[in-house]
Amino acid sequence: MTVEYNPKQIEESAQKKWLQEKRFEARPDDRQKYYCLSMFPYPSGKLHMGHVRNYTIGDVISRYKRMNNFNVFQPMGWDAFGLPAENAAISNKVSPKEWTNENIEHMKKQLISLGLGYDWSKELRTCEPDYYKWEQLIFKKFYEKGLVYKKKSLVNWDPIDETVLANEQVIDGKGWRSGAKVEIKEIDQWFVKITDYADELLTSLDEVDWPENVKTMQKNWIGKSYGAEIKYLIDGTKDYLTAFTTRPDTIYGVSFVAISPNHKIALNLAKEDQEIESFLQKCKEISSAEADMAKAEKLGIYTGIEVIHPLTKQKIPVWIGNFVLLDYGTGVVMGVPGHDQRDFEFASKYNLNITQVISADDNKLPVINKGSLINSDGFNGLKSDDASIKIINQLHENNLGEGLVQFRLRDWGVSRQRYWGCPIPIIYENGKAKLVEEDNLPVKLPDLPKNSAPIPLSQNKNFFELSENVKRETDTFDTFMDSSWYYARFTSANNNNEIFDENSNYWLPVDLYIGGIEHAILHLLYSRFFHKALRDMGMLEGNEPFKKLLTQGMVLKDGAKMSKSKGNTVDPQSYIEKYGADTVRLYMMFTAPPEQSLEWSESSVEGASRFIKKVWNLVIVRKNNNIKEPSNFLKDELELRRKTHDTLQKVTNDFETRFSFNTAIASIMELLNSIPEDFKSADATDSQKYCLNECIIIILKTLNPIAPHISEYLWDHFHNFNAKDAIESSWPKVKTDLLEISEFELVVQVNGKVRGKAMVSIDDDQTKIETVAKNIENVAMNLEGKSIKKAIYIKGKIINFVV
RNA sequence: GGGGAUGUGGUGGAACUGGUAGACACGCUUGGCUUAGAACCAAGUGCCGCAAGGCGUGGGGGUUCGACUCCCUCCAUCCCUACCA
Incomplete structure (x- = not known):
């Protein structure tokens, strides 16, 4: 009579036990530390599949590290400020604070029910004054260091x-x-000078163990480029327009200069010119998002102004172009239609000159690649890079330009005109900005009247009007500010006297940071900037916050990101209730490797559940009877032992070096499937029982990080609650002597096609292998009447006859 | 537009260093058990073909004895694009 698997009961009691014995509360000790952090969630209401995946990955790795005797710190908190709370407040008539806190309570229960081993004694909520007080202090320090401006x-x-x-x-x-x-x-808005750190943000990427694609994205985002600022005299004035270019070698191909619609000159012209005025109006209709601007049709209008080409002295028209960004470079670009795709389209559209100044094989314009100069008086025949240097030198001699390093990265605008955020600790005395004194921090976010929609701080007189001449800043921080330093605050979460302390130096940096690939640029860049700035202010040690990074792919349904608007969301809660957390965790880890996107599939959950039940049914009916190790094993016994330790080796390798949990689980499944029936039967021999016990122990141990409730329960059951070691400590060791093999299946190919197989000894030399291979009937048939040019033998694998 | 990824059976995926393509699982088919169903167990399952055999990793081309893997090129999908988090 078997006992039925009841996940709810097992999981609830395990979770209760873990909380009671404070199993996951961490403090510094002598062991090697491992700070494993998953990106904290926005408390949107309930967990979604993306959270479940993210946090399961983090928990599996944490538990694995704990089994390997690391001192693991895995905290959790809430990115609690943000837009959705205000939207909910408007549509549901609940205050953002209540809405957020209720969501947190619910989601915390959900996280616990997933069996995630968090140190809840370090929980943080960014919307609490205890947290944002320190954020305001950081802003103050940034300000004092000159890292902040308006x-x-x-x-x-x-x-x-x-x-x-x-x-x-x-x-x-x-x-x-x-x-x-x-x-x-x-x-008018507050900005943080992240560009002061542009160079270091670039170079210190070499110090971190991050995926190459994320490093590349950050590098390209920072976008360090070498070029020149070139001055164009405005005809009839003594003023210049300065344009930045990465291609000074194409200067003889300049046929127009384009300025941003927000450029001072454009704005001034609009005051007098109706046509320009309406053009600028039109430009304002495109949203400020870069993707929208890029997709919009390239439009321009002639200003009537001309500038003097610094070398040819010819007159060049100045246009206003809707594709020119004011924030990047100088807000002025030089148009080289012969050698730039966008300039080419613009010039074609408005009938502007197109001159080729770089030669190319097919001379099809535009020629984007570098090459040799033509039509460039005095520089013809030079290679692009060489020519750029010489042209910059000549411009420099004439005071018309200079070589320059330029970054694509812009300073970080942190002002938001919203209610539900951290107030910016600034006071205006007669309009002059002043920091709030440290003793007066935090500047608390005022509560809203009952049932009131969120009122921006700028409409809350009680908040901002301190006296007739003294007003508070009414902008709140970008929520990226809140999430840029939480990883550090976790290490000193309960310290009310200091922002960071000696525990911070023990735990930091984060050893492994896990989160969605969608955060590859902004959040990670801002956090890296914070860490460096805090280091320079003596508040933290080290150059980088996150030593290793794991970016998990998204959970998709029907090929698309799950979202409310698409109506393709799947609520994890019902699956936790129906199958149990262990099954949901196993499913998440089995279905796709962490970095790839995961396509949700209802029926695959069934498969995960089936496997869990198989493990249950195998172990629940037997006990480890402490059978002594026999002196001899039969062939199939040795085979199971070999498979057991082979699996352990594979799982260890998958966990340790690849985070490849899906293949780890597949091999545990394979091991379970490979147990011979007679080993499981009532009349199994002691020696068979010994091998089966060994196999069960490895299955439970290797499964523990992934399915911790059932494996811990079965572990206790199997050992009669009297195990020598706890399952959550001591990862088993591979018995490598069991893995050695003497023969293998040789694959025989003729001209790269498989024609036969044979068991051969690993020690046979090539001559012997060839003889065996040629004697296989099908191989012989394929070799008949042909002469063998050569035979390639790869030891332990394959022989290929080339005929 | 720019930047970064991905593409393998009906489905999710495996093949880690260029060496048996499709492990493991889902689904499906057949059989067993059952009054019936569910669950469970057993066998089969890339495609074409009765078979021998041939074809096959998004399309096209290349390197190699040998390519999912390396190179070139084209296509499709997804993520980010600075105020969603």
């Missing part, structure tokens, strides 16, 4: 709702709620 910048403005819209709230140029045509508006 400047005008562009936002999406909804004229009906009178609010600033996020890019995602702008749909087809209209506000998502009001439907009003969105306007681009310029307002």
